Amino acid sequence: MATGFIKTPSPFHFIQRTSYTHLGAPITVSIAGSSKAKKTHLQLRVSMGLIEPDGGRLVELLVEEPLRGLKKKEALSLPAIQLTSIDIQWVHVLSEGWASPLTGFMRESEFLQTLHFNSLRLPDGSVANMSVPIVLAIDDAQKHRIGDSTSVALIDAKNNNPIAILKDIEIYKHPKEERISRTWGTTAPGLPYVDRAITNVGNWLIGGDLEVIEPIKYHDGLDRFRQSPAELREEFTRRNADAVFAFQLRNPVHNGHALLMTDTRRRLLDMGYKNPILLLHPLGGYTKADDVPLSWRMKQHEKVLEDGILDPETTVVSIFPSPMHYAGPTEVQWHAKARINAGANFYIVGRDPAGMGHPTEKRDLYDAEHGKKVLSMAPGLERLNILPFRVAAYDKTQGKMAFFDPSRAQDFLFISGTKMRGLAKNKESPPEGFMCPGGWKVLVEYYESLVPASSNGRLPEPEPVLA
Secondary structure, eight states: OOOOOOOOOOOOOEEEEEEEETTSOEEEEEEEOOTTSOOOOOOOEEOSSOOOOGGGSOOOOBOOGGGHHHHHHHHHTSOEEEEOHHHHHHHHHHHHTTTTTOOSSOOHHHHHHHHHHSEEEOTTSOEEEOOSOOOOEEOHHHHHHHTTOSEEEEEETTTOOEEEEEEEEEEEEOOHHHHHHHHHSOOOTTOHHHHHHTTTSOSEEEEEEEEEOSOOOOOSSOGGGOOOHHHHHHHHHHTTOSEEEEEEESSOOOHHHHHHHHHHHHHHHHHTOSOEEEEEEEBOSOBOTTSOOHHHHHHHHHHHHHTTOSOTTSEEEOOBOOOOOOOHHHHHHHHHHHHHHTTOSEEEEOSSTTOOBOSSSSSBSSOTTHHHHHHHHOTTOTTSEEEEOOOEEEETTTTEEEEOOGGGGGGEEOOOHHHHHHHHHTTOOOOTTSSOHHHHHHHHHHHHHTSOTTSTTOOOOOOOBOO
């Protein structure tokens, strides 16, 4: 189900750039920037229509409905592997083609290419980006039970319901330290995804081709927002989109986000596109303990809709089912690559994408500028246009969010995520114009919900969030 939002205009300076269409004819476009910015050559790949998925087609792994009964019966006859909630989220990702051209959990050759090259070599010699291992861990006892079987059943550990069959399996060692160090750039203790999904799992990985028996559903009232890449492509086609620009977020939407997104659409119109569509794509899988849970974020997004912040005719709101790694420049490649498969040919990237604070030191884990730099160079992402966004802050002279002007830095107030959470926890209001009132009220209600009646206002220790 597509849901919409509403736009706001913004003033802008322009720099002339030359871009090239797939037909090879150069066009001159106006791209946002400071009038004092250096003149550089920026080539954007301008193509009127949806981008092809990696490998040329979406790899959807869902069993056709008439065969599901037979597949469920087959699954019950096979050695079984119980899946955690995060494992099921990865089955969801794979089943809908977000990780195309993958056909299931990675075998060793795919795992090693991902770790060492951030990409997969395809049969035709081309390269698809793949920066995050999508793997399934098993322990010694499970490996022993599988024995010589070439297929296994994947079972929901909560209810023993068969989820999928993994065929033509390959079992190989799980090099945890190497996986962690190459994905996160550190083996420091306290990495949320590592603690949750790697440290205490088995020392073997099992890969193979997936046959997913039924669509993955969460029955949390939000399944209507979980559109697959194929469904999103259908929606973009229905809206006659000639460009799709994706914006991922795992935080509530404030008016700085809205300024960025509406300004990006204006830039695309200036480039010659007739109907660019925004894919507003909140992450819906595992998140760390202090992130606002998905259900509350979606409530907040709905209030943003009601208050008219973005245009419903040019915005599609959908949930991205992937778990979150907080692996910075490595993970942001995965986020961008997955949106190609959903039809996005532009990807908005900001400061410190997919980043977090260092788990043991008082500093950021990643350089804040590296994410967007890596995206511009990453193998397999050449077809995707990366749009670094300008910094937005609260302009005290205008009483609203605006693009930061360093010539009058004293007029701007930066409200960090930490500051925003602190205000909401204390039931204080941010400056008028920072966030729509309805959206802010949802945030305050969320933090109120964390305080037990007998706690004298003290928040309990948070727990990791699963979809």
